[in-house]
Amino acid sequence: MNRSHPTFSCPIPIVHHERILMAHGGGGRLMHQLIESVFLRPFGNPVLNAAHDSAQFLPPKGRLAFTTDSYVVNPIFFPGGDIGSLSVHGTVNDLAMSGARPICLSCAFVIEEGLSMETLSRVAHSLAQAAASCGVPVVTGDTKVVERGKCDSIFINTSGIGIMEHSLSISPQGIRPGDAILLSGDLGRHGMAVMALREGLQFESTIESDSAPVHEPVLAMIQAGVSIHCLRDLTRSGLSAALNELAEASGLALQVEESLIPVNEDVHSACELLGLDPLCVANEGRFIAFIPAAESEMALNVLRSFQVSANAVCIGKVMNSGDPAVLIKSRMGSIRLLDMPSGEQLPRIC
C-alpha cells in the first residue's frame, strides 16, 4: 500500500469503526489504521512491507507481460467466488493468455462510504488468499473512499506483471489454417451464477462461478512442448465474442460445432429461462487455445490433468479458406455464422 508516513506507532487508541467513513480515504490516521488492519495483515510481503510509494524489485530475465483490469461485479459475493478472488483470477488469466508466469500484482480499491468493515475485510482476505494460491505477491496498492452512491460497494483494479519463459509468439496473428480450437471446460457458469443471484433464481443445485486461475495448465502445455499459437480467455460476452475477435484479428475463418461445446445442464436451463445464449455468457476460468492439429491430443492430455481444465475438449478448427468469420455447425447439421453479440445481453420478454 502506498504510505507517505510509514510510522504506525500511533499513541492514540484505535477507534473501531464498523463502517467505512470518508475519513478512511483521507490520508490520515484512520486510513493508516485501515491499511494496517485490513490490507497489510493478509497481504504482507517484503516488497509491500517496505512501504514505499512504489514497489521496487529486480525483474527476472525474459520478456515481460503487463496487464490491467478493473472489477465492478455486482453482487460482490457470488457462489464460487467474490470480487476479491475474481480480481486476482482475471488478471492472472490475462497474463496466462500470453503464456506468462505471473510474478506480481498491484491492487487498488475504490470503496463506497458506508461499506461494512467486515465486508471489506472479507474481500481483502479473499483477494490475498487467491493471490497466495496463485503464488503471486501483491506488491503495491491504493485505497480510495468515495461518497455513498458514487460507487457500488467496492470496485477493484488489479494490474499484473508476468514473465514469458518461452520463445513462442502467442498472439492472434499466430493462428494458422488447420489449427485445432481447444476449449478448457464448460461455458457460462460465472455469468449465470451472478445473473441467477441477481434475479433470485433457484435451481436444483446452485450454479457456481468458474472463477479460477488458469496459468498452471497453460504453463504446463508450454512445458510439455505444445507449440501454442494463440490463447484467449472467455470473459465478457463469452466464446462468441472471443472467436469473433480472433477471426477478425487473424483474418481467418473459424468453425466450431455446437454439439462439442460443453454447457452444464443448470446453466443451460438458466439461459433458456432468461433468454440468454451460453455462448455469449461470461466465464472467469475458461479459455480457448489454438494449437497445431497434430499436437491437440497432447495438449488435451496436459489440460485434462488439471482440475480447472479437466473437461477440456476440441470444439473446432481454423478453416483453410473463407472470409474472416466464425461458423457454427448446429446440432441439426446446418452451418451458420456465429455472430458477435451486439452489446449487453438483455433478458427477453418471451
Place this chain on the structure above:
Amino acid sequence: MIPSREGPDMKYLDEFRDVAMAQKLVRQIHHRASRTWTLMEMCGGQTHAIMKAGLDDLLSPCIRLVHGPGCPVCVTPMHVVDEALDLASRPGLIFASFGDMLRVPGSHGDLRGVKAAGGDVRVVYCPLEAVKMAIQNPSLEVVFFSIGFETTAPATALAVRQAQQAGIHNFSLLVSHVLVPPAIETLLADPDCTIQGFLAAGHVCAVMGCTEYVPIADRFRVPIVVTGFEPLDLLQGILMAVTQLEANHGQVEIQYSRVVRQDGNAAARSLMGSVFERISANWRGLGEIPASGLGLRAEFSAFDARKKFGLQKFADLDPVECISGLILRGLRKPVECPCFGASCTPEFPLGATMVSEEGACAAYYRYRTPSTSIPQPLP
C-alpha cells in the same frame, strides 16, 4: 373437441433437439408434401428457434416458412416507445420494463440512452416486481411498461389488482398489449395473402386456449396448428399442417399438447378480462387493427400512466425504406430487403422486424449463413 397430437409427451430440452428424430420428421415432411406449402409461424420465439437450428434450409424447397407478427417488442409502435422515453426521462419516476424493450429505438434514441442520461430505468422479469418497487419507494412514481401478447397480460392484470387491493397510488402502467387472433385474421383477409397454414404460438394458447382460432380456420379453410418452440415441436407442427393441407383440411390442431389445453388457463383469462378490455390497436409494421389490443377498464383508469401524466400524442415515424410490414404479412423474406445487413442491423435497426432480437430480420441476421450475409435486391 380440438384434436391433440397422440403419442408420448416430450418433456424437456435436449429431447426436443434430438437430431435423429428431427431428421426423421424432416424426411416425413418431404415425403408427405406434394408441392411447396407456405406456412407462417406466429411467434418470434419460433422464428428464432427455426433460424438457430437451420430448419428453413432443411425443409426447403417443400416448405416455405414466412414469419409472423408475433414478437411483441417488434410490433410495439414507435409512438409508444416515445411515450416510454418521455416518462423514463422524468425526475422522481422509476420506469420498469422488460429487458428487451430497452434497445428498441423511438424517434429520439432508446431507453438505454435515457438511463445513461440519468433516467431511472430498471429491468424487471415480472410486473409484480414493479409493484414491489412502488411499495419500497413511496416518494417516487413507478411506471411499468406493459407490453406483450396474451402471455404477459395476465401477470400485468395481477399486478394491477394487487396494487389496487394494497391501495398503492404511485404505481401505473404504460399499456400496449396486443392480441394474436385479430392479427391472423387481418393477414388472411389481405387479398395478397400467400399463407396456407399457421403455426400458432403455444404459450399464447396455454393462456387463452384454442377455441378463438376455430372460426378463423373455418372461415379461411386454413390449418392452424398450435405449436411449441423447440426444433422437434416445430417440425412436428409443420408435419401436422402439411398433412392437413395435403388432405385439403383446414382446422385447429394442438401439437403443443404437453402445455396447451383446449380451454387454456381459465383463472388467467378471467383475471385479464376483469382488468382489461379490447380496444383498437396500432401495430408497428401492420398499422391499425380493430379490437386487437387491450386497454385498462374504466375502473382501473387511475393506473393509466397516459392519463396520470398527461402524455402528449407522438406520431409514428417509421423509415419509408423499411419493408417490415411486408415481412410481417409474409409477403417478403428479410433477405429480400436491400437494407438488410447493410443500412439495417441489430445495432442500427430501421424497423419493426430488426428492433428486437426475436424479430424475423434480427433472427435472420443473427443466424445468417455465409451466403445470406449479402443483401439481395428485391425481386
